Amino acid sequence: MREYIDKSGIENPGEKKLKSFWEMLEEIFFRNAVDALYFWLGLFTYLYLFLVGFLYLAGLSFHENLSTKIVQSLAEPYLGAAAIYTILKESRKRVGGSPSRHWGEVFVTLWFLLLVFSSAAALFSDAFVFNDTLELIIKLALSVGIIYVGGAIHRP
Secondary structure: OOOHHHHOOOOOOOOOOOOOOOHHHHHHHHHHHHHHHHHHHHHHHHHHHHHHHHHHHHHOOHHHOHHHHHHHHHHHHHHHHHHHHHHHHHHHHHHHHOOOOOOOOHHHHHHHHHHHHHHHHHHOOOOOOOOOHHHHHHHHHHHHHHHHHHHOOOOO
């Protein structure tokens, strides 16, 4: 028992003890893996947002082509990525008590602005039509808003 107390550093918390292999593995892999996952999910979600907006507002989605097929096929994985991102963010706030370093409000606002501009363009301009990409923008903007509201309501 005494050996465990000495190794753990409980009696002398200021004294730096060597970490065990499992402690180092946890620190290097698991803690940093969450940060890496945040980075890649964030990159994917923002790139997808800008790709969808660009395809619709530049008029490239009015004819079915490879880019619109790719955007359509990534819609469900995108929602999964946004949901996982939110779950990780909320669990980190609850478990670690650390404040969020990632601003979901900006992301939701960008989706809302894309929804407003795209819908207005389709309603008031003959150059834009209600097509599958605008339908996708409406679905994703509302879904992202619902995911964000769910996370905001259930804050720790």
